[in-house]
Amino acid sequence: MAKASTKTVPARSCPVAAFQKMISGKYKLRIVWDLKDGPRRYGEIRSGLLRGTEGSAEITPRVLSRELKALTASGLIDRKDFGEVPPKVEYRLTRKGKSFVPVVAAIRDWGDRKLSQPAAFADAAE
Numbered sequence: 001m002a003k004a005s006t007k008t009v010p011a012r013s014c015p016v017a018a019f020q021k022m023i024s025g026k027y028k029l030r031i032v033w034d035l036k037d038g039p040r041r042y043g044e045i046r047s048g049l050l051r052g053t054e055g056s057a058e059i060t061p062r063v064l065s066r067e068l069k070a071l072t073a074s075g076l077i078d079r080k081d082f083g084e085v086p087p088k089v090e091y092r093l094t095r096k097g098k099s100f101v102p103v104v105a106a107i108r109d110w111g112d113r114k115l116s117q118p119a120a121f122a123d124a125a126e
Contacts, residue, residue, distance in 0.1 A: 022074045027059060027067045029104055032076060032093065036101045039080075039092040042068075076100060 023029055027049055034040060034048040042064070049059050068091060071077045076097035082088040093101070 022076075025067050025070065027064070028071055029107065031067060031071060031091075032097060032100060033104050033108070035077060035091060035093045035097065036104075039090045041088070041090055045091060071097075 030049055031045060034045060040048070045068070046059060046061075046064055049064070068077070068079070072079050072091075075094055077091050078094050078097075080090045080092070082090070
């Protein structure tokens with residue numbers, strides 16, 4: 001008599017929820033967008049995040065480090081440590097990260113079309 005398989009198939013999570021969890025955070029999309037043109041060092045990423053943000057406080061080193069670690073853990077970016085003194089570290093998009101750039105571009109284009117009017121911001125806040 002053949003024994004019935006008791007192997008369970010893992011439940012598949014919702015891809016939208018998984019995506020949302022991967023990119024949650026205030027700066028992750030902007031970091032990926034800034035890295036689309038090539039590798040950047042920590043200071044370049046930080047100054048890039050400060051461009052075009054009216055009235056926002058500077059990103060703290062702790063928050064930026066946390067965002068970069070999370071993006072590295074998710075496989076979107078790669079961290080290269082040159083092992084020099086003073087420390088030189090560079091961040092670049094992985095293949096997975098590069099495949100994500102068109103998604104961010106679509107979000108950016110949508111925002112440019114739909115959120116460029118002052119009334120759109122009021123609607124979005126409701």
